[in-house]
Amino acid sequence: MRRRIVAAAVACDYAALAALGDEQGKSLRFSFGPDEDLALFWRKAEQEQGQPVLARLVKILNLPYTKQGELYVWPTAFRDNATAQDFDALEGILPDAQLQAMKRERSYYGLRVGISGNGDWQMAVSGD
Template identity: 55%
Template sequence: MRRRIIAAARACDYAQLSKLADEKGKSVRFTFGDGDDVAAYWKEREAEGEPILARLVNVLDLPYALQGGIYYWPWLHVTGVKNPEDWKALSDVYSEAELKGMRETRDSYYGLRVGISKTGDWQLAVSGD
């Protein structure tokens, strides 16, 4: 599933991302707000200047952590930020200003995280608290 998500995101194939999101049922959490169409939501975010698809690829290229039968990318979502090197690993995902904001407001990672179950069910791709 991870490789398929990366391929679809690199191709900017919103239709394929939508299929992958619902492949094993409507279970992908992609926003804390309203929304039931992941493709439409991400297109809107991209139009507003947020590089959501690039972030999706970059996050899935980072190490993961396993918790409760779900693989989470990046690992920091589970382990927390432990040292400056952890922040440095996110430099391909977020700008220095965005990372500085995370460090200053909570000293924790609250950016995009992706969760895929051991059975390959895409569970989430969400940012924020």
């Protein structure tokens, strides 16, 4: 699933990403707001707000993961007791000021991705 998400994101294929998110049921959490269409939500974030969602998704999924129960979660900075090295891995992915604030607080609230062991993409959400 990770490789398929990366391929769809590199191709900027919002429809494929939405299909991957719904592949095993409508369980993908991608925002804390009202229910929206994944493709529309991310397209608006990229085109109207200038957020590099898909590029960031690819970069995050190319980092090491951590496990939380049965869920594989990227990046490792999201885990409890994340190390400075976990945060350092995010240099160039997140704005420096944002990354430094998270590092000081030892709390990661950037984009995190979760995929279950059976390949169900369950989360791609930012925020706290």
